[in-house]
Amino acid sequence: MFKAQGKKGNCNSCPYVDTALGKVANTKAYTAIRVKELKAQIDQYEGLVIPDGNYLTGQIRVLRGSIQSIYEHAIEEESVRQWILQFSEKSLKGWQYRGWAENRPYDSEHPMFDPQKPEKKKHPEAKFFLYYSKEIEGKQLWANVKMHKNYNGEVLYTIETNKPEDLIEGMPPEMGKIRKR
Numbered sequence: 001m002f003k004a005q006g007k008k009g010n011c012n013s014c015p016y017v018d019t020a021l022g023k024v025a026n027t028k029a030y031t032a033i034r035v036k037e038l039k040a041q042i043d044q045y046e047g048l049v050i051p052d053g054n055y056l057t058g059q060i061r062v063l064r065g066s067i068q069s070i071y072e073h074a075i076e077e078e079s080v081r082q083w084i085l086q087f088s089e090k091s092l093k094g095w096q097y098r099g100w101a102e103n104r105p106y107d108s109e110h111p112m113f114d115p116q117k118p119e120k121k122k123h124p125e126a127k128f129f130l131y132y133s134k135e136i137e138g139k140q141l142w143a144n145v146k147m148h149k150n151y152n153g154e155v156l157y158t159i160e161t162n163k164p165e166d167l168i169e170g171m172p173p174e175m176g177k178i179r180k181r
Contacts, residue, residue: 031081035071038087039064047155052093056130056175057153060092060145066156073158079139080159092156095132095143100175101166103128125149128172129157131164147172 042048047063067084074080083091103126106113114120126146133142141159148155 028075028081031071031075031084034085034087035067038067038084042067047151048089050089050092052095054093054095054097054132055145055154056097056171059153061148061151061153061155062092063155069157070159074160077161079136079141079161083136083141083159092143095134098131098133098142099164099167099169100131100172101129101164101168104166123157126157127174129164130154130172131167133163147174 042062042064044064047061047066049059049061051059067087070080071084103121103123105119105121108115108118110122112120112122123146125148127149128147130145130147131142132145133140135141139161140163141161142163143156144158144160144164146155146157147153
């Protein structure tokens with residue numbers, strides 16, 4: 001899926017650059033380069049669909065925005081930066097379902113809260129959220145996945161190191177209406 005672009009293509013796939021970067025490969029700047037590289041390799045309309053029976057619908061979709069969101073939500077987390085640096089289709093397989101959360105409206109203290117529309121949701125494209133976890137290199141990571149209205153399936157939103165505070169165990173009531181692909 002992800003491949004080097006040859007001598008004149010992508011400097012980040014050059015063995016010389018890989019060697020020269022050496023110890024700085026874990027920096028935030030290098031992670032930002034990797035994010036840009038990954039986004040360019042993901043179809044801008046369909047994203048990247050990864051089949052895996054551990055997901056409730058049998059697959060997960062990664063959008064360009066998914067990679068950006070992961071980066072923005074967890075830039076300070078070394079384990080998440082490492083996950084981004086090592087991203088592949090395999091890195092999204094084997095996650096275990098842990099629960100779900102409602103797509104709630106903005107909190108009244110949030111700067112985007114509109115008293116004229118108190119029911120306005122932060123993520124209008126999400127029906128609800130699903131949570132998965134996986135231990136990677138001794139650290140528990142949590143995948144926050146949108147049940148996306150437009151794609152009618154699971155779309156990766158973020159990966160974080162903290163267990164979600166709003167996690168509800170069990171299945172969301174609407175899940176019965178969504179069939180496994």
